[in-house]
Amino acid sequence: MGTLCGVGAGALWGLVFLAPELARDFTPLQLAIGRFLAYGIIAFFVIMPRWPVLKSRLKKQDWRALFWLSLFGNTLYYILLSKAVQSGGIALTSLVIGFLPVAVTIIGSRDKGAVSLTSLLPSLLLCGAGAVCIGWQALKAPEATHQTSMGLLWAITALLSWTAYAVGNSRSLVRLSTVSVHDWNLLIGLVTGAQAACLVPIALLSGHLDHDLMSWSCFVGVSTAVAIIASFLGNALWNKMSRLLPLTMTGQMILFETLFALIYGFLWEGRWPRPIEVAAFTLIVCSVMTCVSAHRKHHRTFSNAAMQSSRNGV
Template identity: 60%
Template sequence: MATSVEHIGASSSAGATARGVLAGAGAGALWGLVFLAPELAAGFGPLQLSIGRYLCYGAASVALIAPRLRAVLAALKRREWLSLAWLALTGNIVYYIFLAAAVQSGGAALTSLVMGFLPVLVTVIGSRDHGAVPLTRLLPSLLLCVAGGVCIGWQALAAPSSAATADRLLGLGYAVCALASWTTFAVANVRCLFRTRLSVHEWNLLTGLLTGGLAMLLVPISVFMDDWSRPAAEWLVLAGTSTGVALLASILGNALWNRASRLLPLTLVGQMILFETLFALLYAFAWEGRLPTALEVGAFGLITAGVVSCLSAHRRPSPV
């Protein structure tokens, strides 16, 4: 009987891991779209792009959570409000401003490269958790991820570009800031999801509600800093881009990510962010109308091998 129970527990754990990996891959596929948004609405600055996306995210969140808003608010404590505000700021507002600035200054490929190191950081931080897979067992996966990132970086930096060297360096700096912001969010979000009694869907919508409120505070700053005298056609492009990214990446993508964060340990959650890098590059190739180079194909292979290696490190031996 004990063996049967252990076998059932192992099967359940394997099923949860599979569902978590699928949710993480789906989130990455949707999040990869955010790298195209600054290209689609290239005439607008990072602040305007962030305001557009997160006002739409906030409005959609309010509409979806309205039927349960009173019950959800009654269950929230002060600590959870502060956590939601912190996550909305670091993982949405600050992150996307730096990401949009990085794409517009250094290009989508260079930005994807820097963000590709996010799984390494999150995995190293997660390895310090109690009961986590030791870092020594994760080392092959991390080395494969770094090798894949180096391939992408070599290609991105060596490829001919119309951007000036100073702009590319500035884009690199913005991308590093985006990396730091999203690493903070990824780790804090996992911690909060394990503490709260709310569902992952409710947590995502509350994050969107607060993000929309923060985006409204950015409007006066953007009016002072950016050019708002534009033709109606350009505003329609921004509205369409913002709505699409808000619904696909923020509502659906974040919901899938929160689901993965509850099903997987932090050391494995970090690896799931690699899917965002892969899909962002695939979308960039489609946007640029070209096939990947040999280095980029090699990077895909290395990153995929890194994820598989990480899954193997987390697999528990089957009971005899």
Template identity: 60%
Template sequence: MIPDTAGLHASRRTMLGIACGMGAGALWGLVFLAPALAHDFSPLQLTIGRYVFYGLFSAAIMAPRWRRTIAQATRSDWLALGWLGLCGNIFYYILLSGAVQLGGIAMTSLVIGFLPVAVTLVGSRDHGAVPLVRLWPSLLLSVAGVLCIGWQAVAAPAAGSAGRQLIGLACAGGALLSWVVFAVGNSRALNRLDHIGVHDWNLLMGIVTGSLSLLLVPWSLAFDGEPHAMLDWARLAGVSMGVALLASILGNLLWNRMSRLLPLTLVGQMILFETLFALLYGFLWEARLPTGLEAAAFVLVVASVLSCIAAHRGPAAPEAIQPA
């Protein structure tokens, strides 16, 4: 019997893509901790710190092949890098940091947890995507999981006034919208690339985002002028460097690799790992075990991902996992 080499290759691509998605989620979950670690700094200052170091690290890594990469980049590539960096990096992290500081990690994780549902619904219209009807079990499990997290947040809300909670909720909603636009736009941009590697695309985005974040420094000096001790600034620098290296460099590299291996409908489900790891880090930070509702949410979210993987292994799977 002749082995199905095409099916075996497709299965390996899917498994490698899922592994990259899990790794990216584990690293991206760290960004939820940064606003808590540097809670005395504003979301704007946290954003500037993170992306300035992201740009510096990217420039240092790309330095040996800078001229060759620049020569390959087109005008449309620079435009895409600019709006993706602004929308998916700067706007997203300002809003996410504000949501964590005002509403807490649980509420923020709830809202960001809807990312897989939103991205999967958008990706279901792409050519070669798994039909939406086969994704409903996964989507329903995902919704059930984030509702469990939401009920837990309502039952034991973070300390603060109702006004702060509402502002935090609005920031989380804005972060959700920003990341949906970024996830869809970046996945489609990567699938169109044939002259720039995934790693170089990530580094170029770091350089562009770092340059854009420098434009925010005068704004920060004018409106975030609260004095801080040198030790506090050192802590902000350490947190910013760690998030830039782990989340922005390594996490984005894994995510971009995954985006070329998986269809957009499955890419949406991989975002669930960011929510899972963010909650796990939150439990470790607060030195407590998850409640019953939080444990149920973990189970439902994992079941959602496994259900989506099963949907992509059906008859339409070989076509669905081919790059667009």
């Protein structure tokens, strides 16, 4: 069930990579504000009936966690992601985000009872090989340009931001047993919406607001669609998955976002993937499958050891 939730979240989140292309006339800051204002408004109306109960269950440290998770996982991440897509393209950006499992797995391997890095080594090597393919395409391929290199830089920065979110969110959900994953998702939406509202004056002062009615209509439509599909539904599936899977496996699940984003990107650009992209795609899929296999073996070993210990105690 945890893996299925991860696949669903990836399929919905992959659509986020299309938004900067669909509304290319708008800046990454404007795209982030539009998406998360819509997300915040939706979260506000859905959460209001349960607000008195939720408020009593949250401590000061929980509100601090919500602020930083909203910043690194939504506001800052989406600005960086949009800049990466508009500079380097959908395929490059989505493949770089596929690096996330390496960082999260290494961090999660320190958790108690986690799968060891030795067991995860085949998965990490496959993911690393895929990363080499990505780097070659961005820096050494004949079609690479200075703008492509900048796209790579923005994508790496977005990756760091999302790594911080993935680790912090997973650990927060484990700690907060009194708050459902659905309510946690809505609370993040509420805080993210407030952050987006605070950014509106900056967007107004920076200009770039001279658009026709058709462009503004497209912007509103894209922002609302991404807020509902990716932020509301996608985050709900991801939070559900975060409570069902260990942190070392949580990072691997983000690769499904990479896979779906690539598919959407190729459909948008109307082309077949290049050989180097096929290689990266294949290596990432193999990385996920070997990671899932390692966790299954670890779970069986842990269960057998616990059963044997129980018998010895009797």
